[in-house]
Amino acid sequence: MARFSKTDVPQFAVDVYQNEYLPDGGREVNAIVTVTATGGGTSGAQLAGAGRVPDAAVAVMVDCSGSMDYPPTKMRGAREATAAAVDTLRDGVHFAVIGGTHKATEVYPGAGRLAVADAETREQAKQALRKLTAGGGTAIGTWLRLAERLLSTADVGIRHGILLTDGRNEHESGDELRAALETCAGHFTCDARGVGTDWEVKEVTGIASALLGSADIVADPSGLAEDFTRMMETAMGKEVADVSLRLWTPVGAEVVFVKQVAPAVEELTARRTDASPRAGDYPTGSWGDESRDYHVCVRVPAAGVGQEMLAARAALVIPEDGGTVRTLAQGLVRAVWTDDLAASTSINAQVAHYTGQAELAQVIREGLDARKAGDDYGATAKLGRAVQLAGSLGNEDTAKLLAKVVDVVDVAAGTVRLKARVADADEMTLETRSTKTVRVKKSARKPAP
Template identity: 35%
Template sequence: MSVNSTGSSATSEAGAVEVTLKVGQNKYLSAAPASTGPPGRAEMHAIIEVGVSDGGHASASGRREGTGAALAEVLIVDTSKSMLHPETKLHAAKDATVAAIRLLPDGTPFAVLSGRFDATVVHPGSGTEALAVADPRERESAEYAVRMLDADGGTALGPWLDLARRLLHGQDAPVKHVLLLTDGRNEHDDRTEKRLEKVLRACDGQFICDAWGIGDGWDAEVLLSVADQLHGHAAAVRDEAELPSAYEELMDRLLGTALPEVRIRLVPTQGTEIREVKQVVPSEQTLRPAGAEPETRGTEYVTRGWADEIRHYQVVLAADPAGRELGEDLQLAAVELQVPETGSPVRLPAPQPILVNWTDNPDDVSRPHPGVARHQLYQQSYEAVAEAYRAWLRGADGRARASAELARALSLADRLGDTRMRDELLRVADRDATPPHEVHVRDDLKHVDWQHLILSSSVTTPPEPGEAPGYAAAGPGDPGPAGDGVGELVQCPHCEWLGPAGSRFCGGECGRPLGEPA
């Protein structure tokens, strides 16, 4: 992969995008045989914090200095018959789409699709699968086409996304993005053939998709599955009038993209297995291994669409303590960040290690890293909301269970200090002001209230500053922040293995003393 970067010790260039990396973990694992999983293997959970800052150089025009158009955009409008009940949904969808079109900088490739049982291009509307190029005339023409939209038919997301994929194929804009809006469930896709699942697999890696719900008939799980597979976000508006401003905020974020992608490369040492990599802040998303160039070390995971922001990722590794020394820092994997060539300077951090220290002291392994523990609480909260919804669907028979699960979710929100989550839960639950603060599911709920809650419960927040992922959990001998000794790496001059500073022997293929000349 072509990379334009400097090391973390280099002087920052004016206008450079800076990428940061911290690794947080409790490095202590029990040397005793594992009670779960394959015999002899134990799991190490680490939190990787990745940050991107462009120094404020991304402009409102959607271009960074010295670059071309940042974006190729496809706007999908649900025009199924339900969008007319009430008509305010369709009017809001038109207003929002027009607002997005007006923000497209000149030179931006774009198209507008109408989605029903199938999808059609309403602009440029030439009958060919091509994109228009934004300029005053094209924006005006697209606005007219949007204003003329009517609604009929059903909802089938698979064909909509597949047409977007074909339109964006071959586009060279750094960010290829689809904005999908629907008011219904994916009821008219071919479920026996699992068409949506097949389309999502075909679209993975081709573009980012943000999936939005409007009205009261959309399905949160479908929006989340689209966003998870296509590296986007799932969201919804409670009031149709909120949609145009929400679209404007989204377009501003897209046009301020600092980096189209950042690749997380994990280089495990011999005998270490990568079990899972997923984003955990600002929402949970599964990361899948990406195809790497020949001769590339390790496994790469692609993250897309970076503005000025910080995201957290959880890495799960498995290793066998058999034959390993106790009380010694050993490397399980190296974490490296890579970016594509952008035409602008990018300052990348030095690689960081994920370590293990095998121990027979149970106190050392009893404290999970704060970031890992926090994500476990969020998982429990999401599961509690899902179970509460399933119980509510059973009517009076499930009311007590729904109340109990909402009480559990509220307790978790309090532990997390997540006031946003707590406020969303209190939209569907009443909590007594006096002890024992019993929780009761509300009487007047609709399905859409639960769909909003499910979406909201998928959003996560980072730990407080004192629990930052770059800090190891307290334990005997921990020096403190990652980077103060433990976080530094040395490279073997013989086989290019990367290992913890202070290592005396190579942990790679050659096993030679690190002091020997190359």
């Protein structure tokens, strides 16, 4: 459980964007819940400069399987990247480095413990990294289980992992990896990275998703150090963990779905844990100085024109000692029945935007799966729709990635041709980053009253 005082938790705010008007008998209410945390740090350096006391533990898991030697730049890049991450640790943070093959090895400090970061331990860790060599298989679940055991020894609020792999999880079953993820979920968050192009996108993104972290590709090992430094800076900026989005609904209402929609699409519906007969908690992980958007859909009892009700109460909560929780901020989702056709058929700009973003992520995945299966017709249709959506939503980064996989004929119509040859790195980058979203322009933002 996270430990904190009232002075070290960022200030949270909740804004609700919705069209609360429903037609006579209408039942489905959609809202975008924007959660903003301020007063936290955006990097470890800023926190240190503000005199904040570290309350974190980090485990870095480095793939040391035999394939990391092909080419040798991968192993060298991994050592340099991990050293850069260690250098980014602020004083007082607990940490460990794990070498991963078909087993998990404590590279530093060893003996089932964590080191405490200072000039001496950082240098010792970097010396230990120089001895890392490649050899053996890949069993990622064992790496994660060791990270969980080590991180659990620290009495800290933030527990985080960074995992690097270059290959498929070939030395344990899918069930074994899923069991490991279930064991680790809620105990620490984890960013996952694939280096090169021989790893499985769905494995790496699945690990990050299950452990509420980020996933990405680093196609060229020379980019690892910069990426690891950036990840560690973000981890060092987190100040509160175990934050949940709690949704309360009245009698007769039910939650249809909950998903994070910015900065990336992440389905949360199945992760609900009941807090009371009418309320459920959805995990959001660790927070620093940042903002995220969530799409909430609630089905309410049908009502007639002129009636109104509270459809849901959205609150950010964190656990306190004694089994209680503290509410950090909350917002209300309303339903009002009207016979004004214009009011009841209007789609809130936030809801429309993120509905499109979720569809964009879905059609990219479906299009790439169709392409891999040799279904050129299905791939062309899905990726054409993706091009159309990326253009209309202003998602320029995704549009650029799509242009490396298809030749774009007409953006507005979604007319494309599949490229005859596509680099593995380009296809994997598109798949890995398909869930990343862009936010609604500020001019279109207007919270519900």
